Structures are given as structure tokens and as C-alpha cells.
Amino acid sequence: MAIPGRLIALIFFVLLFLIPTFTQQPYILRMLIFANMFVIFAVSWDFVSGYTGQLNFGHALFFGVAAYATAMLNRGAPLGPHWPIWATIPIGALAAVVAGVAMCLPALRLRGPYLALVTLAFPLILLGVIFANTQFTGGELGISGIDRISDSRVTDYYISVVVMLVSVFIMWKLTDAQSGLVRTGIILHAIREDEIAARASGINTIRYKLFAFAVGGFFAGIAGAMYAHFLRIAGPSSLDLTLSFQAIIWTVFGGIVSIYGAVVGVYILYPLTESLRFISQFRMLIFAVIVILILLFMPEGIAVWIRDKIERQCPRCKLTNVSWRHTCRACSTDLY
Amino acid sequence: MIEGIIVQTLVKGSVYALLALGFALIFGVARVLQLSHTAFYMLAAFGIYTFADLLGWSPVVSIILSIVITTGLGLLVYKLFIDRVREHHVTVMLITLAVAMVFQELMLIFFTGQYRSAPAFVTGYWEILGVKVAFQNLLVFVGAGVVLLIIWALLSKTRLGIAIRATAQDTEIANLMGINVSMILFTVMGIAAGLAAVAGVLVAPTLILEPRMLWPPFVMVMAIITLGGLGSVKGAVVGAFILALVEVLVVFLLPTGAFLKGAFALLVMVIVLIVRPEGLFGVVFEEERL
Numbered sequence: 001m002a003i004p005g006r007l008i009a010l011i012f013f014v015l016l017f018l019i020p021t022f023t024q025q026p027y028i029l030r031m032l033i034f035a036n037m038f039v040i041f042a043v044s045w046d047f048v049s050g051y052t053g054q055l056n057f058g059h060a061l062f063f064g065v066a067a068y069a070t071a072m073l074n075r076g077a078p079l080g081p082h083w084p085i086w087a088t089i090p091i092g093a094l095a096a097v098v099a100g101v102a103m104c105l106p107a108l109r110l111r112g113p114y115l116a117l118v119t120l121a122f123p124l125i126l127l128g129v130i131f132a133n134t135q136f137t138g139g140e141l142g143i144s145g146i147d148r149i150s151d152s153r154v155t156d157y158y159i160s161v162v163v164m165l166v167s168v169f170i171m172w173k174l175t176d177a178q179s180g181l182v183r184t185g186i187i188l189h190a191i192r193e194d195e196i197a198a199r200a201s202g203i204n205t206i207r208y209k210l211f212a213f214a215v216g217g218f219f220a221g222i223a224g225a226m227y228a229h230f231l232r233i234a235g236p237s238s239l240d241l242t243l244s245f246q247a248i249i250w251t252v253f254g255g256i257v258s259i260y261g262a263v264v265g266v267y268i269l270y271p272l273t274e275s276l277r278f279i280s281q282f283r284m285l286i287f288a289v290i291v292i293l294i295l296l297f298m299p300e301g302i303a304v305w306i307r308d309k310i311e312r313q314c315p316r317c318k319l320t321n322v323s324w325r326h327t328c329r330a331c332s333t334d335l336y
Numbered sequence: 337m338i339e340g341i342i343v344q345t346l347v348k349g350s351v352y353a354l355l356a357l358g359f360a361l362i363f364g365v366a367r368v369l370q371l372s373h374t375a376f377y378m379l380a381a382f383g384i385y386t387f388a389d390l391l392g393w394s395p396v397v398s399i400i401l402s403i404v405i406t407t408g409l410g411l412l413v414y415k416l417f418i419d420r421v422r423e424h425h426v427t428v429m430l431i432t433l434a435v436a437m438v439f440q441e442l443m444l445i446f447f448t449g450q451y452r453s454a455p456a457f458v459t460g461y462w463e464i465l466g467v468k469v470a471f472q473n474l475l476v477f478v479g480a481g482v483v484l485l486i487i488w489a490l491l492s493k494t495r496l497g498i499a500i501r502a503t504a505q506d507t508e509i510a511n512l513m514g515i516n517v518s519m520i521l522f523t524v525m526g527i528a529a530g531l532a533a534v535a536g537v538l539v540a541p542t543l544i545l546e547p548r549m550l551w552p553p554f555v556m557v558m559a560i561i562t563l564g565g566l567g568s569v570k571g572a573v574v575g576a577f578i579l580a581l582v583e584v585l586v587v588f589l590l591p592t593g594a595f596l597k598g599a600f601a602l603l604v605m606v607i608v609l610i611v612r613p614e615g616l617f618g619v620v621f622e623e624e625r626l
Contacts, residue, residue: 055426106606109613113369113425117562118609121602124555128599241551245433252430285441288434295431296420 004310004322009260016161020154029157033230035270036160038250040167040223042262045247047171048100048216050257052209053192054107058119059220059247061126064239065099066092066221071143071234072136085147085229092225093218100217104210123239130236142235149229156230163226167219172259174215188212192257253294255301264303339465341584347473349580350480354535355553356560356572357487358528364504364567365524368418368428372436374557376529378550380406380536382443385454385545395457403533410529414522422521436550443547456541476538483534484573487527491569500524504567555598556583559605565618574616579604 019032041063049056070092076082083091099122106118130137137143150156177185190198191205199205228234237243254265269287276283298305312321312335314328321329328335355377362370383402387393393401413435421427458471491497502510503520511517543549560579564571582604583597590596608616 106610106613110609113363113566114562114609114613114615116369116429117558118606120555120558121606125599125602125606128596131595132599241555248430249434252426256426281445282441284437285445288437288441291434292417292431292438295427295434296417299421299424299427 005307005320013165016165017158020157024154026153029153030230031271031274033153033157033160034227035266036164037223037227037230038246038270039164039263039266041220042247042250042254042266043168043171043259044216044219044223046251046256046259046262047175047219048212049248050251051175051188051192052212053195054209054212055112055116056103056107056119056216056244057116057248058103058122058124058244059216060239060241060243061099061103061119061123062096062217062220063224063227063243064123064126064234064236066096066224067228067234067238068130068137068143069095070225071146071228074146074229075143085149089222089225089229092228093221096217096221096224097214098217099221100213101210103217104213107213108206108209120241120244123244124241127236127239130239138235140236142233142237144233146229146232146234148232149226160226160230163222167222168259168263171215171219175259184208184211249291252301253291255304255307258301258304261301261303265301268302337588339467341581341588343464343467343469343473344584344588345577345581347476348584349577350477350484351535351539352553352556352560352576352580353484353573354480354531354538355557356564356576357484357569358531359557360561360564360567360569360572361500361524361531362528363561364569365500366418366422366521367425367507367567368422368432369425370418370432370525370528371429371554372413372432372439373528373532374550374554375436375439376406376410376532377536377553378443378547379409379439380533381454381540381543381545381549382447382547383533384537384540385452389452389454399457399537402537403530406533406536407526407530410532411522411526413529414525418525419518419521436554440547440550447547449546449548452545453543454540454545470542472541476542479534479538483531487531487569490527496523552598556601559602561615563605563608563615565615568615568617571615571617 020029023029041059044062045056045059048054048059070088073083073088073091074085103119103122107115110118131139148156149159173179173185174182175185175188176182177189179185187198187203187208190201190203191208195205224238228238250265250269251262252265253269254263255261269290272290273283273287276286294302300308310323312323312325313319314321314331314333314335316333317328317331319328319330321335326335327333355374359370359373362368362373380402383405384398387398387401388395413432417431417435418428421431456470456472458475461468461470462474463469489497491500499510499515499520500523502513502515503517507517510520556579560575561567561572563579564573564575579601582601586597586600587594
């Protein structure tokens, strides 16, 4: 544990598992359950947009498609039989994958600001369809009365923690450029840095972009489907513009292209905005002002800013060191 | 019905054209997506409400004050926030979005979310082709037309316009030719905020006012400028009328049209982009090509 970043991550994971032994207040557990879902959601945005540079402004599409799919199947009534939870959540996530691949259609031809604006359109188109077909979707009210995941809130909490850790770990591994196991990390980095060069090196960039959208869609879909079951309602707010933007704001606040940045961003900002409910009038105002200040003074994001303060990479062997060491712990090169 | 569609399209289209034009100008010249653009439209509409309805001042004074104050705010936003992070596209988008949220929340705190309406500047109507056209709607159309003409003249006939177009074409070369680029960007931001303010002022009496009113035109403006080609002034105007027509047609012809109007407009945009990725009048820049 020579590296403080990893130590902090380990302490954080242990704390996550210990929280129910300190407090079982429904309010706090509920907030953390939702925070876990939003962590998956924000990290999957980082996976799609941060790593491939495909700026996705409509990430709520995946979340909403999965939420509505799982809710419609689980409620059953007008559309066939009642489906149990263990089937609806994976189907919801797969529906989000389909949405992700469909979104890819323009994404493969567009880039930069154009792509951002087109992806912005998809959830809004779906929202119009939902409001126009109220007999299936419940319109403004959404689909309510779907099953719980488990009967106790503590079990709910542990399920959300485990799903969150597994999802984040998978996405972290898939984007790890130094990994010897999977090549996707370094390829996605290459596509972001210079797509033409990546293609010239024989990388099928279209396949990898499709892959990024599908994987990002899958995990955002899991978050959306589980969120719907935890909340027991799937409403139009799950497709809202604000949800897409919140994923971006959480990620950028924590640090884009870093996976753990999104985790830090959600765990700082989400409880903060939730706890500001008692002055709900000023909640979004304070949120927006924090975002502006962070973007102006720590454009790299808060997690990356802190990491750069406590860690330093060895210029010769690329090993991560504590920033207060003067020589590298492996090759004893001078770090300054 | 056809007459109704035409009149509605012209009125809606001219408002969208004003909004989209400002947005396209900023993108074309400064290469930033200024997402707080429609917030200025909302602010100007509330300016009219405050001055003309609450304070009871004359329409002319209220119009001028609203436009001047909103333009000033736009310049302030540019100087304080956009100018510092201009080079980073994502940061600009996020920061301007946060600015839009700040404006919306401030207006919610001052005015609450209650629905309000501003007094009409002129009352009465004309019958054109059997359709009753309120003078207020006519004023929107004529006002927008005049402003669009002024902008066209400014861009094509004056030294400032040439400097703006030169900066849009190549910022660095324009700078080398002795054009004060940061001053041009500042001016363009002022013009854009002013255009948004004019749109807000013109439609304020015809709309229900509330602080969240900035989002529906926000989405439409995004669709319009993507359709017309990012940064293309001509594309912004043409796209505005096309999407206004789509929106009005859907409302007139489909039973659940009021919910689907946005969806159809966006669908048109997506289809056009799949067929022609750079938009109708867009220019493909070498570094943006796939």
C-alpha cells in the first residue's frame, strides 16, 4: 500500500460495506442506494464519452429505456404476463444496449459538437412518444407499483453496493490502457487521441466505437433498471435532459477519463445536493455555482487534482509513487 | 387551415430564426457552443414583464431597457466565464449550461414558478386570407424580419462584418491581419445575446412566462443549427423555418401533436444528419472530418 490513491480506494470500499453497521436510517441508506446507481450511470458515461471522445449528451436514453422496459415487463397488465425481477433487469439492460447501438448509427458518421447535439435529441424524441401514448406508459405519472428488489433496505443496499463495485471494476479493467489482459483500453485511448492515426494502424475504429456504446449502454441500462425497481416507479424524469447533464457534471466534477473520477463526483455531489433539500429553493443554484467554480479553477476535476497532489509517476519506469518521496521506490530515479 | 399553417410557421419561424442566428454566430466565430443562449431569451421576456406589467412603464422604454440589460448580462457572462475556457469545448458547454441553470434558478427564486403573462404592445388584428392575425404576431414577424435584415447588412456591408467573417474563417490569420480577435468575439457575443433578447422581447406578450420557458426553444435551437449546419448563418435561418413548419404541421395534423411536435422536429434533424452529416449549409472543417 505504498500508493495513497489505492489506499483511499480500499478504505472507501471497506467503509461502503460497513455503513449499515453504523446506521440503518432509511433515509441515508436510500440515498446511498441511489448514489450507487448513479455511480454506475456516471461511470458508463465516462466509458462512452470520456474514453472514446464521442461526446454523448443523451446518456439518459439508456437509463430511461431500461427503466421503462423493466417496468413495463414487470407490471405486465396491458402487455402480456408479469415478469419477475431477475428477468426484467437483464432485459432492461439489453434494451439499453439496443438503444446504444441504434444511437451509434449517427454516432459513427458524426463527431464533436454535432454528435453531442444529435445524441441530445434521442431521449427527447422518446419522451415525446411516451407522452403521446399514455395508455402504455402512464404519461406524466409513469409506471408505478413495480416489484421491490428485496424486502429489507439493508439487503437492497448490499445488492446495490455489489452491483456497483462489479460494474465499475469491469469498466475500469476494460479502459485500463496498461492492462495485459484486454486490449480495449489502449485502443479506446488511441481512438480518442487521434482517430485517423488509430485507423491507419489497422484498428477497426467503427467496431470499437460500437463496442463502447454497447457496453456503456449496458451498464447505464443496469443502473436504470435497478433504479426503477428501487424507486418502484419508472417516470419521464428518467429520460430527462437534466439526468443526462447530471451524469456529465458528476463525471467532469470528479475528473473525466478516469473512471474513479465519476465515482468521487457522484459520492460528493449527490449526497450534497440531497442534503440541501431543506433549502430546496437554492439547491440547484448552489449545485450550478459549484460546477462553475470547479470548472474554472480545477478544470481537470477534483479527483484528478487530488491525485496529482499525492501521487507522482516515475519518469523512467512509469511506476506510481507517493509525491513526498524524492526517489522512485523501484528504480530510485530522482523524481524532481 | 393551410393559411393558418402558413401564418403560424412564419411567426414561429421568425422567432426561431432570431434565436438560432445568434447561436450560429457565436459558434461560427468563436467555435463555442453557448448553451445559455436561450436563458437570455427568458431573461428578456421577464424584463418585459417586470417593466411593462409590474412597473407599468411604456412599451418602448421596457423594450429598450430589457434588450440593453440582457445584452449587458450576456457580455458579463462571456467575460467572466466563457472567455477563460474558450479553448476547451466540453468545459464551455458545461459552464454555459450551469450559467443557464443559475439564471433559471435565480428567476425561480425572484418570480417563483407561477405562470405569468405580459401585456400586449399592440392590440387588434387583421384578417389576412380569412385568418385572424393579431397585430402582436405581425409585430413578431416584421420585427424579426427587420432585425435579420440589419444583421445581414452588418455582416456583409460593414468593416465590422468583414472582420467578423474573417475571424470565423480563420482566427489566427485574422489576428495576424491586425483584427482584434478578442474584441470581435466580445462584439459577437453582444450581438448574439442582443438577438436572443430581441426574440424574447417580441414573443413575451404572446407566451405564458415562467423561468423554465428556456428549455423548449433550447432544444429547437439545437435542432435548427444542427440541421442548417453548425455556424452557418444562412443555415440557421432556413433551418428555423423548416423546423417551424414541421412543428406547426404536426400540431395541426396529428391528434396528440402537442406532445410530438418536438419529437418530429428532432427526427427531421436526425434524418438530415444521417443523410448529410454536415447539415444543409454546413462547411466541413478538416479537423472535424471523420
